[in-house]
Amino acid sequence: MVIVAYDDAQILDVACPSGALEIANSHGAVPRYAVELATVAGADTRSSSGIVLAGARRLAAVTGRIDTMLVVGGAGTPKAAVDERLLTQVRRLAGRSRRIASVCTGTFVLAAAGLLDRRRVTTHWGYGELLAARFPAVTVDSAPLYIRDGDVYTSAGVTSALDLTLALIEEDHGPSLAREVARELVTYLHRPADQAQISMFLAAPPPGNRVVRDLLGHIAAHLDGDLGPRALAARAGVTTRHLTRLFTTQLGSTPARVVRAARTEAAAHLARGSGLPLSAVARRCGFTSAGTLRQAFLDHYGVTGDMLRRMTDMPRPLATRAAQTPAV
Structure with missing residues (x-):
């Protein structure tokens, strides 16, 4: 894998x-992954955090067949996307690669290189409109x-790089190895591709009401606890009517719908990322x-739990439901 x-x-x-x-690799990947960092100049490169990454190869010196070329994103993307030296090398390496990928705003570099025309792609949620306007x-x-579109993989912001990489490992070596990697990383295995970038708890600024x-x-x-309106109202020390008024004002939804959406989101994660029977998932959530x-x-999704487990990508919430419940 060549990381650009x-x-x-x-x-x-x-x-x-x-x-x-x-x-x-440490868990026995065969064939093993050989990862190289490459830049236009082949010199050390400074990340946006100020940490310097050393040992980069010069892009022009990368020859032969490449399994995966992955272009990263970050604050330097606007300059990178108009650097013709970089774009020339990205185009060249794409022709030598079995698959190409990007993380976050790295999608802009692939698009500027002309590698994403007539393809469906994603990027960080904050830059989607700009990407669409710049590359119609x-x-x-x-x-x-x-998103996977043929041999092109694009991912959303920052940590979705881990979701993408786990998906690539599973594609290359099967789910068992991907699960071992996720367990060592202490992360969820692995969030489905079509899961929304933003959880219902992050979709808007935190409610102003304490x-x-x-x-x-x-x-x-406490998803498996008593989360009925009366129990929630008692916990908050307010009436159920006032609780409903607060949720409707702050979240645009009733307490019952918020609870159901939260439980459904958690159950979808657990159903896709574990071997638990749906009855156990139901109890936990x-x-x-x-x-x-x-x-x-x-x-919420238009599919049953059994269908969801068999699908490669998780369907997004039904549009007719999106207006009724917080997005999952």
């Missing part, structure tokens, strides 16, 4: 893929964590039965 970097790149865009692949021949979907803010934290930490969990998946 430049000055003021995001260091996590480099560290997440290289670290995960190093762990894959590219179909931009800034909702998913990562009661609502505290209750959201309680809900997330506060559903009364596997049947009610299946109905929640059907209402």
Whole structure:
């Protein structure tokens, strides 16, 4: 794997893929991953955090077949996307690569090199509109964590590089190795590609009301507990009517719908990332039965839990439901 970097790149865009692949090698990946950092000049490069990355090869010196070329993102992307020396080398290496990938705003570099025309791609949610406006021949979907379109893989912001890399490891070596890598990294294995970049708890600024803010934290930490409106109101020391008014004002949804969305999101993660039966997933996430969990998946995603587990990508919430419940 050749990781293409430049000055003021995001260091996590480099560290997440290289670290995960190093762990894959330590757990017996065959063939092993050989990771190289490459820049236009082949010199040390300074990340946006100020940490200097040493040992980079000169892009022009990279020859032969390449398994994966991955372009990182970061604060230096605007300059990188207009650096014709870099774009020339990216085009050349793309022709030698089995697959090409980008992390975060690295998508802009691939697009500027003309490698994303007529493809569906993603990038950091904050830059999707700009990417679409600048490159109209590219179909931009800034909702998913990562997207595969043929032999091109694009991912969202920063830590989604880890989700993408785990997906590549699973594609190359199977789910067992990817699971071992994720366990050593102490991370979720692995967030589905089409999972929204932003959880319902991060989709908007934290509620200004302390009661609502505290209750959201309680809900997330006690999904298998009593989260009915009366229990939540009692915890907050308010009436159920006032609780509903607070949630509607602060979140645009009722307490019951917020709880159901939170439980569905957590259950989707657990169903996709573990071998637990749906009945166990249901209990852990506060559903009364596997049947009610299946109905929640059907209402929110349009598929049952069994179907969700068999799918490569998790479907996004149904548009008709998006207006009724916080996005998952």
